[in-house]
Amino acid sequence: MSKLEELKRVKAAKAALLAQQRALVNELNATKEQRKGQRAARKNARVTANESGKSLRTLVASVRRSFRDCTPGELDALSHKIDSAASDLVGAIQSFADASRDPVVEAEADDDFAIEV
Helix, strand or coil: CCHHHHHHHHHHHHHHHHHHHHHHHHHHHHCHHHHHHHHHHHHHHHHHHHHHHHHHHHHHHCHHHHHHHCCHHHHHHHHHHHHHHHHHHHHHHHHHHHHCCCHHHHHHHHHHCCCCC
């Protein structure tokens, strides 16, 4: 292989890498706002999870005392409050998980299952 052919091959490889770099940068820029929203959603989910966890711990701590002092109706109301606090905590954890997904990978996965017409 002559030096000139090798130079052409290297330039072609360099051009291909630059095109790949531009495509990656454009793809990341396209998802910038989405990733920003995901960070905000993760922050809100953390705050909600902390608040729900505190509420749940407080309610669970009152269970033992309630068994001695409360009526069946009050115990039923307490169980509904505990169930609601636990559901809020689960919802916050699920929203954090949803916001933690990589938008680029999700978009590629959607493209894999796209139906061409």
